[in-house]
Amino acid sequence: MVTSNPFxxxxxxxxxxxxLAHIVKANECADQLLPFFEATLxxxxxxxxxLRENVTRLEHDADTLKTELRLNLPNTMFLPVxxxxxxxxxSVQDKIANKxxxxxxxxxxxxxxxxxxxxxxxxxxxxxxxxxVAQARQALEELKDLLESGFGRNVADVMHRMIRELHILExxxxxxxxxxRRQLFALESQLPPVDVIFLYKxxxxxxxxxxxxxxxxxxxxxxxxx
Amino acid sequence: xxxxxxxxxxxxxLACLFGFFMAWGVGANDVANAMxxxxxxxxxxxxxAILIAVVFEFLGAWLAGxxxxxxxxxxxxxxxxxxxxxELLVYGMLSxxxxxxxxxxxxxxxxxxxxxxxxxxxAIVGFGAVGLGVxxxxxxxxxxxxxxxxxxxxxxxxxxxxxxxxxxxxxFESSDPLAxxxxxxxxxxxxxxxxxxxxxxxxxxxxxxxxxSFGQSLLLSIVLGIAIMGLGIVMQRxxxxxxxxxxxxxxxxxxxxxxxxxxxxACAMAFAHGSNDVANAVGPLAAVISVVRSDGxxxxxxxxxxxxxxxxxxxxxxxxxxxxxxxxxxxxxxITELTPSRGFAATLAAxxxxxxASGTGLPISTTHTLxxxxxxxxxxxxxxxxNLRVIGTIAISWLITLPAGAGLAILFFFMFKGMFG
Numbered sequence: 001m002v003t004s005n006p007f008x009x010x011x012x013x014x015x016x017x018x019x020l021a022h023i024v025k026a027n028e029c030a031d032q033l034l035p036f037f038e039a040t041l042x043x044x045x046x047x048x049x050x051l052r053e054n055v056t057r058l059e060h061d062a063d064t065l066k067t068e069l070r071l072n073l074p075n076t077m078f079l080p081v082x083x084x085x086x087x088x089x090x091s092v093q094d095k096i097a098n099k100x101x102x103x104x105x106x107x108x109x110x111x112x113x114x115x116x117x118x119x120x121x122x123x124x125x126x127x128x129x130x131x132x133v134a135q136a137r138q139a140l141e142e143l144k145d146l147l148e149s150g151f152g153r154n155v156a157d158v159m160h161r162m163i164r165e166l167h168i169l170e171x172x173x174x175x176x177x178x179x180x181r182r183q184l185f186a187l188e189s190q191l192p193p194v195d196v197i198f199l200y201k202x203x204x205x206x207x208x209x210x211x212x213x214x215x216x217x218x219x220x221x222x223x224x225x226x
Numbered sequence: 227x228x229x230x231x232x233x234x235x236x237x238x239x240l241a242c243l244f245g246f247f248m249a250w251g252v253g254a255n256d257v258a259n260a261m262x263x264x265x266x267x268x269x270x271x272x273x274x275a276i277l278i279a280v281v282f283e284f285l286g287a288w289l290a291g292x293x294x295x296x297x298x299x300x301x302x303x304x305x306x307x308x309x310x311x312x313e314l315l316v317y318g319m320l321s322x323x324x325x326x327x328x329x330x331x332x333x334x335x336x337x338x339x340x341x342x343x344x345x346x347x348x349a350i351v352g353f354g355a356v357g358l359g360v361x362x363x364x365x366x367x368x369x370x371x372x373x374x375x376x377x378x379x380x381x382x383x384x385x386x387x388x389x390x391x392x393x394x395x396x397x398f399e400s401s402d403p404l405a406x407x408x409x410x411x412x413x414x415x416x417x418x419x420x421x422x423x424x425x426x427x428x429x430x431x432x433x434x435x436x437x438x439s440f441g442q443s444l445l446l447s448i449v450l451g452i453a454i455m456g457l458g459i460v461m462q463r464x465x466x467x468x469x470x471x472x473x474x475x476x477x478x479x480x481x482x483x484x485x486x487x488x489x490x491x492a493c494a495m496a497f498a499h500g501s502n503d504v505a506n507a508v509g510p511l512a513a514v515i516s517v518v519r520s521d522g523x524x525x526x527x528x529x530x531x532x533x534x535x536x537x538x539x540x541x542x543x544x545x546x547x548x549x550x551x552x553x554x555x556x557x558x559x560x561i562t563e564l565t566p567s568r569g570f571a572a573t574l575a576a577x578x579x580x581x582x583a584s585g586t587g588l589p590i591s592t593t594h595t596l597x598x599x600x601x602x603x604x605x606x607x608x609x610x611x612x613n614l615r616v617i618g619t620i621a622i623s624w625l626i627t628l629p630a631g632a633g634l635a636i637l638f639f640f641m642f643k644g645m646f647g
Contacts, residue, residue, distance in 0.1 A: 007259045007596060008266070008557045009619075011564065014610035076615040080607035148477045148565065149398035150390060150608045155475065 012077050015086060016143055018069040019093075022062055023137045023216070026096040029058040030133040030209065034126055036104055041119055045111065052104045059097040066094050080147065081223050089219040096133055096212050103205045110198060115191065118183060118199075125176040128169060129206050132213035135166040139217055146224060156224060163217040173210040177203060229313045229646055234518045237316050242537065244323035245511035249541025250548075251330040252342045252503050257283060257546050258553035259593045260499040260576075261492060263600075265558025267569035269488030272558060276551050278489070279496045280543050286500025287508075287539035288532075290426045293587035294502050295535070297367070298346065298509025299516075301587070303354045307362045312517050317646070318357055319510035321638030322349035322631075326506070329631050333623075341591035344627040346506040347371060352632020353639040371589060375624075378579055378590040379598025386575035386602030393567055394606070397480060404476045407483040408462065412455050414570070418490045419454030421578050422497055423447040425585040454490065461486045484566035491573040498580035499592050500542060506589065508538035568608045575599040594620060 032055045039048040069090050073083055106112070114122050139162040146155045180203055188196055230237070261275045270278070308315045326345035333340040347368070354363040393414075400406035427443035438446065465486065467479045512534050564572075576592070576599040583590045597620065604612045 007262055007593060007600075010597060010600060010613055010616040011266075011609075012611035012613040014563055016610055072611075074615075076613060078601075078604055078609075078612040078614045080604070080609065145475055145477060147610055148481075148567075149403075149475070150394040150606055152394055152398040154399055154401070154403075 013072050015069055015072055015077075015079065016147060018065050018072065019086070019090060020140060020143065022065040022069065022090060023093050023140045025058050025062040025065060026093055026100075027133050027137040029055055029062065029097045029100045030130045032058070033100055033103065033130055033209075034123070036107070037114075037123065037126055040107055040111075040113055043113065045108075048108060052108045055101055055104045059101045062094060062097040066090050080151065085219065085223040089216065089223055092212060092215050092219050093136075096136075096209065096216070099205060099209050099212060103202060103209070106198065107202065112195070112198060112202070114199065114202075115187060117187060118180060121176065121180050121183060122203075125173065125180055125203075126206055128173040128176055129210040129213075132166060132169045132173060132210040135162060135169055136213040136216040136220075139163055139166065139220055143220075143224075151224060159224065160221065163221055166214055166217040170210045170214040173207060177207045230316065230518055231521065233646055237320070237514055237518050240320055241316075241323070241511045241514035244320060244327060245507045245534075246537060246541040246544075248323050248327040248330070248342075248346070249504065249507035249538045250545035251327050251334070252507060253283070253542035253545025253547075254549035255330065255334050255545075255553060256342050256503055256592060257496070257499065257542065257550045258557045259596055260495045261554050262557035263564060263569040263573045263596070264488050264492035264495070265554055267485075267488060267564040267566045269485040269566045269569065270492060272551065272555050274489075275492065275554055275558070276546065278492050279546055279550070279554075282493045282496035283500035283504075283542050283546065284539040286497035286502075287504035287542060288500075288535050290497070290501035290581070290584055291504040291508065291535050291538065294505035294584050294589050295509045295512055297371075297587040298350070298505045298589060299513040301367045302347065302350045302364055302371075303358070303362055304364050307358065313646070314358060314643075316514050316517055317642035318350070318353040318635070318639055319513045321353055321642055322346060322635045323507070323510045324638050325349040325352075325634030326631055329627070329634055333627070338623055338626070340623050340627045341593055342503055342506045343589045343591045344375075344624060345631040346510070347589060348628035348631030349635035350510070351628075353635040355632075356636045357639045357643075374583065374588045374590050375594060378583060378595045379601075381582075382575045382579040382595045382599040383602030383605070384575075385578055386571050386599040387606050389575055390568065390571035390603045390606040390608050393571060394608075397567075398477075403480045404467070404483070407480045411462065411483050411487050412459050414487055414574070415458035415490050416451045416455040418487075418494050418574060418577075420447050420451035422494050422581060423450040425581045426497075426501075428585065458486060458490060461489070481566045484570050487570050488566045488573070491570050491577060494577040494581070495573050498577040498584065500539065501584040502580050502590060503592060504535060504538040504542060507541060508534055511537070563610050568603050571603050571606075571608070572596065572599040575602060 032051050036048055036051040036055070039045070039051060070087065073086070077083070079086065139159055142155060142159040142162065146152070146159065149155050181200070184196070184199055184203070257279050261279050264270050265272055265275045303315070326342070326349045329345050330340065330342060351363055351368055396410045397403055397406045424443065424447040427438055427446055428440060462483060465482050467482065512531070515531065515534060573596075576596045579595050579599070580590065580592055597616070600609070601612065603609055
């Protein structure tokens with residue numbers, strides 16, 4: 001007899017589930033970066049191609065989730081957070097996956113191999129950047145509790161502590177970037193100039209990855225502060 | 227006078243039939259709104275919801291349904307103007323019942339969100355204005371009812387906001403939410419028991435023959451509230467808590483404590499709904515009976531016979547059992563975003579508003595009150611997402627229901643007039 005009920009149709013679909021699913025995808029995407037880097041170091045281009053494939057797929061999944069979230073936010077939706085902040089956050093999150101795709105793409109395309117002297121510091125640098133992304137994801141996972149408690153003070157404190165840690169990690173990545181640039185500068189004369197240009201580019205992009213993860217944190221802070 | 231003496235029995239039988247039909251519609255459709263939050267938050271199962279609804283809808287209708295019934299029966303139309311032709315009141319009330327019930331059936335089949343209260347009030351005003359003349363309608367009272375439709379969601383929303391904020395402040399923000407929940411939830415259980423008993427005792431029990439003074443009622447309500455609180459504490463002790471590594475504040479366990487509370491608010495809601503909405507079916511029926519019994523003397527002060535409220539309660543129960551369980555299932559499984567703590571705030575706020583309205587004799591729409599309450603929780607940042615378009619749909623259902631109920635009632639009114647002369 002009854003097909004729709006005004007009462008049940010009042011409950012819209014939560015935008016926070018796709019938001020969380022999206023950062024999980026972005027994080028998985030970033031997790032491919034280190035194995036990919038190891039494969040390029042080992043000159044194992046078959047494996048690298050495989051990992052690059054994973055990155056593309058995950059980035060595509062993230063894109064789908066982003067679209068889903070945007071479509072789930074019609075103008076009539078009443079949310080506990082500002083709609084524009086939410087949309088900002090998802091686009092910042094999306095840029096993480098995009099950057100990973102760019103890094104693997106250019107390394108794959110040019111069959112780039114980082115010089116052995118740079119391998120160790122580069123590995124640490126990538127580790128820190130990826131850790132930033134994981135930290136951003138953890139902070140976002142607190143959203144569920146935050147929503148549960150109607151944005152209670154305690155959960156907000158936990159989230160802010162995580163965002164502070166994220167900030168520290170990002171700083172660390174910045175310092176590592178400076179060190180690697182200096183080391184690369186010392187090696188410059190022995191390497192083909194074009195390769196050097198692209199090495200600088202990769203170093204910069206890995207740094208951007210952590211930058212963007214931190215930006216997710218600050219967006220999250222804006223989203224929950226009211 | 228002659229017509230009533232001649233056809234008195236037929237009128238009563240028809241009124242009982244139509245009243246039962248209307249009550250069936252109320253039970254089949256409207257109860258789902260009242261129970262949906264509880265089922266949706268997974269605090270109770272659908273079976274439990276039906277059991278609670280059957281018992282408490284009936285109790286609400288029987289114990290506290292008198293005041294609103296009196297309003298529907300004698301408050302909307304001016305009885306003085308009907309003294310010359312009491313049979314017109316009989317025709318009118320019969321047609322109002324039939325019109326509202328049929329409109330409810332049509333709208334439900336189409337899935338339109340109509341209110342049973344709007345249907346019946348629209349129908350009575352409709353036949354009154356057209357069949358008896360515009361002067362026959364007590365426009366002051368109608369205006370009061372209409373304004374209550376605006377006030378009730380606002381009031382429910384405010385109460386829900388305050389309740390959820392208090393829960394947030396007392397429980398979710400404490401350093402040990404689970405301990406805080408265990409400490410404060412019995413207090414909320416007391417609140418539920420107290421409010422419901424208070425209104426029932428002060429406003430509803432006169433027709434059962436129990437007359438208590440305000441002081442006595444207050445005292446008895448406190449005692450009842452404490453007794454219900456004790457029951458709540460016992461049930462709370464029996465909850466099994468689970469430790470989850472991901473959930474470092476233990477909110478899953480806190481929600482389990484609220485699950486106990488939800489059972490009480492579900493009872494309160496069913497009670498409130500029964501007390502307010504039974505009148506939609508029973509009010510016109512009572513009017514017909516009192517006119518026939520007194521041989522045409524319209525006496526708005528006469529008590530509603532007790533079996534009439536029972537008939538209404540039974541109709542609601544039959545509607546619920548035959549059809550309502552499916553609607554509850556749909557509504558209940560549709561609401562996935564509702565946790566017990568939010569569902570509690572919304573339901574208790576709505577129940578309190580409805581119970582208060584029943585006490586003062588105002589017919590209000592349960593659906594609108596609940597929607598207002600849910601919005602109140604949403605404003606307290608408690609809901610993940612709410613679709614505001616539904617408010618528009620409800621506004622449209624208002625606009626449609628009143629003239630539709632009125633139109634059908636006018637049609638039936640002239641039909642009965644033609645049939646009986």
